[in-house]
Amino acid sequence: MTDARLTPPNRAIWAHEPADQRVDRAPSATMSVDDFFPAGITTAQVVLAILSFVVGWVASHFARTGVLKLALRTPGITDSVAHLAARITQYMLLLVGIGIGLAFLGANIQPLLAMTAIATVVLVLVLRGVADNFAAGVLIQSRQSLRLGEEICVDGPDGPVRGVVVELTGRSVILSSSDGLTVHVPNAGLLSAVLINDSRHGSRRSMIQVRIARTSAHDLSDVITLLTETTASVEGVHSREHVSVLVQSVSPNRWMLAVRFWHHPLHRSSVASAAVIRLSAALESADLDAVITSDPGGPPLVAADPL
Numbered sequence: 001m002t003d004a005r006l007t008p009p010n011r012a013i014w015a016h017e018p019a020d021q022r023v024d025r026a027p028s029a030t031m032s033v034d035d036f037f038p039a040g041i042t043t044a045q046v047v048l049a050i051l052s053f054v055v056g057w058v059a060s061h062f063a064r065t066g067v068l069k070l071a072l073r074t075p076g077i078t079d080s081v082a083h084l085a086a087r088i089t090q091y092m093l094l095l096v097g098i099g100i101g102l103a104f105l106g107a108n109i110q111p112l113l114a115m116t117a118i119a120t121v122v123l124v125l126v127l128r129g130v131a132d133n134f135a136a137g138v139l140i141q142s143r144q145s146l147r148l149g150e151e152i153c154v155d156g157p158d159g160p161v162r163g164v165v166v167e168l169t170g171r172s173v174i175l176s177s178s179d180g181l182t183v184h185v186p187n188a189g190l191l192s193a194v195l196i197n198d199s200r201h202g203s204r205r206s207m208i209q210v211r212i213a214r215t216s217a218h219d220l221s222d223v224i225t226l227l228t229e230t231t232a233s234v235e236g237v238h239s240r241e242h243v244s245v246l247v248q249s250v251s252p253n254r255w256m257l258a259v260r261f262w263h264h265p266l267h268r269s270s271v272a273s274a275a276v277i278r279l280s281a282a283l284e285s286a287d288l289d290a291v292i293t294s295d296p297g298g299p300p301l302v303a304a305d306p307l
Contacts, residue, residue, distance in 0.1 A: 049101040056097010064090035133171045136187035150199035199265040208259045213289040230282040236271035238262040
């Protein structure tokens with residue numbers, strides 16, 4: 001008689017089954033990795049999905065570091081904009097890695113792709129102006145069309161706007177005008193509009209118009225020499241570019257002359273004012289009646305000559 005304690009659990013069932021219908025129900029000694037996952041998912045798919053997650057995470061980390069370093073080295077990009085661009089790049093690559101991993105596992109990622117596309121379109125529409133200004137700022141810095149401390153002139157809503165560049169940001173160029181105004185010029189508008197840089201060559205030319213009453217005691221050449229030497233002696237007038245005097249009009253009653261000189265780009269007002277004062281004193285000492293202005297092209301300051 002067989003001891004029940006030594007009888008396998010299924011031995012009692014086998015005893016009541018016909019010999020031709022007995023099935024071996026003993027558990028398998030080995031199990032594969034496929035037994036731990038739902039039907040239809042293979043081990044290769046799981047391995048590829050895990051690799052996709054890991055590669056996406058590593059790539060997003062290195063991409064974030066690279067974008068951050070590149071943005072911080074680019075002039076005109078603030079720290080906040082640089083960190084924002086790096087974070088967006090990291091999240092995008094991480095989502096790509098997760099999406100590819102889910103695709104390997106057989107998941108339906110079409111709703112996820114649709115939601116991502118909709119979110120991207122909405123983000124582009126909302127941040128369109130910011131993105132345009134950011135891209136324009138990068139182009140402006142790469143072309144070096146302006147630098148900090150330079151004086152530029154751009155088109156404004158009420159006419160030309162002139163000021164010194166005090167800051168370059170990812171959105172705009174900040175100018176400080178001579179009358180104390182702070183002007184924010186959008187990068188996109190600055191890139192597409194007319195830009196005049198007065199400081200690139202390190203000097204700028206100004207002109208003073210002089211109207212002198214003619215006298216028989218003075219010759220025109222002597223007057224030109226007097227104007228040239230007097231203007232050259234003014235502090236702030238460059239000596240490497242010679243002072244020139246142009247004759248604009250000669251009539252029986254007066255001479256109209258234009259004195260041109262070079263100076264520092266940011267010192268136009270002070271140098272022109274000093275030149276007007278010095279020329280006025282010199283002409284008065286020479287007994288010449290004259291009208292001097294540093295803004296040529298305006299209405300006449302003396303009575304018109306009779307026809």
